[in-house]
Amino acid sequence: MQATGxxxxxxxxxxxxxxxxxxxxxxxxxxxxxxxGWWPYLLIAPTVLGxxxxxxxxxxxxxxxxxxxxxxxxxxxxxxxxxxxxxxxxLLGDSLFWEVVRRTFLFMALNVVLIMxxxxxxxxxxERLGRFGRxxxxxxxxxxxxxxxxxxTTVFQWMFHSEYGVVNWSLTSLGFDxxxxxxxxxxxxxxxxxxxxxxxWQSIPFAAITLYAGLTTVPRExxxxxxxxxxxxxxxxxxxxxxxxRPIFLLVLCLEVIWTFRAxxxxxxxxxxxxxxxxxxxxxxxxxxxxxxxRYDLGSAASMITVLLMSTxxxxxxxxxxRQEAEL
Amino acid sequence: xxxxxxxxAPTDARPPLRRRQRRxxxxxxxxxxxxxxxxxxxxxMFSTAFKPATDIQTDEPQLVPTSWTLEHxxxxxxxxxxxxxxxxxxxxxxxxxxxxxxxxxxxxxxxARMRWRGRRAFLLLIFAAQMAPWESLIIPIYIMYRxxxxxxxxxxxxxxxxxxxxxxxxxxxxNFLATVPEELEEAAQVDGCTRPQAFLRVVFPLLAPxxxxxxxxxxxxxxxxxxxxxxLIIKDQDSRTLPVWLTSFQNTFxxxxxxxxxxxxxxxxxxxLIFLLLQRQVTSGFASGAVKA
Numbered sequence: 001m002q003a004t005g006x007x008x009x010x011x012x013x014x015x016x017x018x019x020x021x022x023x024x025x026x027x028x029x030x031x032x033x034x035x036x037g038w039w040p041y042l043l044i045a046p047t048v049l050g051x052x053x054x055x056x057x058x059x060x061x062x063x064x065x066x067x068x069x070x071x072x073x074x075x076x077x078x079x080x081x082x083x084x085x086x087x088x089x090x091l092l093g094d095s096l097f098w099e100v101v102r103r104t105f106l107f108m109a110l111n112v113v114l115i116m117x118x119x120x121x122x123x124x125x126x127e128r129l130g131r132f133g134r135x136x137x138x139x140x141x142x143x144x145x146x147x148x149x150x151x152x153t154t155v156f157q158w159m160f161h162s163e164y165g166v167v168n169w170s171l172t173s174l175g176f177d178x179x180x181x182x183x184x185x186x187x188x189x190x191x192x193x194x195x196x197x198x199x200x201w202q203s204i205p206f207a208a209i210t211l212y213a214g215l216t217t218v219p220r221e222x223x224x225x226x227x228x229x230x231x232x233x234x235x236x237x238x239x240x241x242x243x244x245x246r247p248i249f250l251l252v253l254c255l256e257v258i259w260t261f262r263a264x265x266x267x268x269x270x271x272x273x274x275x276x277x278x279x280x281x282x283x284x285x286x287x288x289x290x291x292x293x294x295r296y297d298l299g300s301a302a303s304m305i306t307v308l309l310m311s312t313x314x315x316x317x318x319x320x321x322x323r324q325e326a327e328l
Numbered sequence: 329x330x331x332x333x334x335x336x337a338p339t340d341a342r343p344p345l346r347r348r349q350r351r352x353x354x355x356x357x358x359x360x361x362x363x364x365x366x367x368x369x370x371x372x373m374f375s376t377a378f379k380p381a382t383d384i385q386t387d388e389p390q391l392v393p394t395s396w397t398l399e400h401x402x403x404x405x406x407x408x409x410x411x412x413x414x415x416x417x418x419x420x421x422x423x424x425x426x427x428x429x430x431x432x433x434x435x436x437x438x439x440a441r442m443r444w445r446g447r448r449a450f451l452l453l454i455f456a457a458q459m460a461p462w463e464s465l466i467i468p469i470y471i472m473y474r475x476x477x478x479x480x481x482x483x484x485x486x487x488x489x490x491x492x493x494x495x496x497x498x499x500x501x502x503n504f505l506a507t508v509p510e511e512l513e514e515a516a517q518v519d520g521c522t523r524p525q526a527f528l529r530v531v532f533p534l535l536a537p538x539x540x541x542x543x544x545x546x547x548x549x550x551x552x553x554x555x556x557x558x559x560l561i562i563k564d565q566d567s568r569t570l571p572v573w574l575t576s577f578q579n580t581f582x583x584x585x586x587x588x589x590x591x592x593x594x595x596x597x598x599x600x601l602i603f604l605l606l607q608r609q610v611t612s613g614f615a616s617g618a619v620k621a
Contacts (some may be wrong), residue, residue: 043438044450046431047494051457054469054491061468075471125358133359139607140366146603147370148552150571151596154578155373158585166372166389205366264463265554269575283463290467291559303464310461321455 059307066300075296087301096277097285097302104281107196108260114200115256116249119207124237126208127215138209145205153269156198160184188278191271195279198270199263207252214248215241247324254317258310282306373596376589377401384586400590407577407587409566417570420482421550424489425543428497431490433539436501437527441510458495466559473560480564488556493546500545504538505531541609544602551599570595 065080066087074080091097126137147155160167162183171179184190218241226236242249264283267273273280273288280288283306290299376384377400379393404410435454439447469488470479478484508531516526557569568576577591 040438040442040444040447043434043442047435047498048450048453050431050487050491050494051453054487055457055460055465058465058468058472061472062465065468065471075474122362125355125362128352128355129359133356137359137362137366139604140363142603142607143370143600144366146548146596146600148548148571148596148599150552150554150574151373151592151599152369154574154588154592155369157578158376158589159369159372161585164385164387164389164585169387169389201365201369258459261461261463268558269554283466286464287466287559291470296467296471299467303467306464307461310459310464314456314459317459318452318455 062300062303062307065296066304068297070297070300072294075294080297083297087297088305091298091301091305100277100280100282100285104260107192107263107281108257110196111199111203111260111263112253112256114196115203115207116253118200119204119211119252120249122204122208123211123215124241126212138212141205141209144201145209147202149202149265150269152202153198153266156194157185157270160194162186185271186275188275191275192279195263195267195270198266199260203256203259207256210248210252211245214245218244247320250320251317251324254313254320257313258317261306261310282309370596370600373589373592376586377593379586381584381586385583400584400586401594403584403587404577404591404594407580407591409568409573412566413568413570413573416482416567417551420486420489420569421547424486424493424550425546427486427490428494428546429539429543432494432497432501432542435498436505439498440502440505441513454495454498457491458499460492460495462492463555466555469556470559478560480561480567482561482567485556485560485569488560489550489553492553493549496549497542497546500542501535501538504535504542508534541606544606548599548602 067082067084068074068080069083069086070080122137122141126134129137159165162168162181162185165184167184168179168182171182182190184194222240222244223236226240231239261281261283263281264287267279267281267284268287271279273284277285282302286299286302286306288299289302290296375391375393378396378398379390380395380397380399383390383393383395435450438444439451473479473484476484512530512534513523513526516530517523521529552571553569554571554575557572558575561567561569561572574588574591574595578588
């Protein structure tokens with residue numbers, strides 16, 4: 001096979017791996033019957049139907065509900081009246097909601113910065129290790145990656161247990177006596193920090209491995225040339241590694257921003273947004289408002305605002321992807 | 329006939345470099361640090377699961393267990409409905425993955441092997457679907473399912489899992505298909521096969537490794553899913569899945585962290601095994617976009 005043994009020109013997260021071996025630019029005669037007729041449409045029909053029924057319709061329904069007065073009574077009896085943008089006005093006029101938005105951005109920024117910085121460092125480290133060390137670190141990363149979210153969440157709850165948790169024990173043994181029986185999950189900022197820690201721990205493997213795969217494609221000659229020219233390690237990173245890595249770096253960054261909202265699961269399991277609302281980020285707020293207070297309309301409005309926020313990042317992501325995937 | 333992916337594993341892609349720098353003590357220390365950082369929570373889950381209760385509820389946790397017990401696993405397995413939830417999760421996951429495999433194979437074939445109007449738009453739809461904001465669709469889907477009387481029903485959940493895994497499956501299968509030379513198919517057609525026959529007899533066997541890897545990743549995604557299983561299965565406790573059971577397990581067993589960790593272990597093992605099995609694909613960035621933790 002023509003592709004076997006070839007080194008990837010670039011490692012690409014998400015949709016673009018593995019690369020198509022045959023480049024689209026070499027003109028080849030189209031030997032297929034010209035019009036495939038209705039066959040392709042038949043083949044994609046189930047996919048399109050599925051996407052329409054389970055993505056498009058729910059999205060539209062979400063928009064619809066956010067424009068209605070939809071509470072418990074309407075859920076049971078139906079016939080929700082339209083109220084225009086009232087829900088959005090109510091939401092945007094609520095200082096609690098703005099608090100949640102601020103917290104969401106703080107959560108996102110903390111996660112993304114920590115993930116990107118640590119992953120880049122890990123990727124650079126792995127590249128500089130010998131065969132044994134590299135295999136060891138990569139295996140560790142894969143193991144952490146494979147750990148199911150719920151299992152990891154449960155373990156973190158156990159590790160940060162106030163009485164028998166290994167974290168409090170270590171901190172106390174190191175002389176930080178204030179951590180003796182420290183109730184992590186009862187304290188707002190501490191619970192927030194644990195969720196961030198958990199998300200970062202779970203996200204580093206993907207980001208580090210992807211960035212490392214990208215690093216392996218940077219030609220070594222460039223580094224040697226830079227060294228001969230007297231560039232230090234930081235300069236070499238800034239002028240060679242980073243520019244070569246930039247496309248992958250951006251893709252990973254976008255994905256991590258979007259995936260911030262997936263922390264919904266961890267937060268829901270550990271704190272349900274508490275204590276107080278210290279860990280309530282947008283998706284948690286939306287579900288709480290809808291399912292606990294039966295304000296489906298307000299919850300939907302919050303969800304739609306979340307979707308809107310995510311889409312702006314998605315646009316950036318797609319532009320980047322589009323540049324990489326020339327054949328799309 | 330290994331597909332392209334496995335050849336691009338970066339682990340072996342480069343000759344060892346900079347011999348001089350390899351035995352850098354700081355670097356080794358950092359490597360060990362990263363390794364411990366990654367592995368410790370997983371290790372802690374296993375070791376707690378095997379420790380006797382007296383060694384768990386103590387102010388001096390043992391980093392390496394001195395005595396071992398299977399008692400916690402017995403507690404977890406004999407807890408109410410364990411096998412039922414295990415079966416639910418397995419059936420749900422397998423049916424969702426099979427469904428998405430069949431549907432994705434058709435779509436991937438259309439995208440990789442045919443030229444038609446709307447192909448680019450379709451691909452864009454797939455990439456968008458891959459990034460679908462599922463966390464933000466919980467409310468409308470809950471309401472739609474309630475109206476359609478699909479709440480508390482596993483088939484309803486199967487549909488969701490099918491749609492969650494579908495876009496990724498299509499993208500990967502399309503890339504695998506692109507590595508199988510079209511000439512093979514054409515030769516089969518020249519030899520008298522019809523196009524579907526050529527596909528089934530020639531291309532399909534070559535796709536087997538790709539199908540395998542793809543479905544395993546789909547399996548993990550569905551196996552781990554929590555949010556929809558939690559909000560769409562509410563009243564019928566017998567239709568719950570393992571992740572939901574695991575979170576409620578803590579409530580039932582309260583302070584029995586040994587049993588909770590044993591339950592986590594039982595739940596995590598299939599996923600961990602698959603990841604270690606597919607390590608090469610994982611490290612080559614194969615699953616990047618779709619499988620995140």
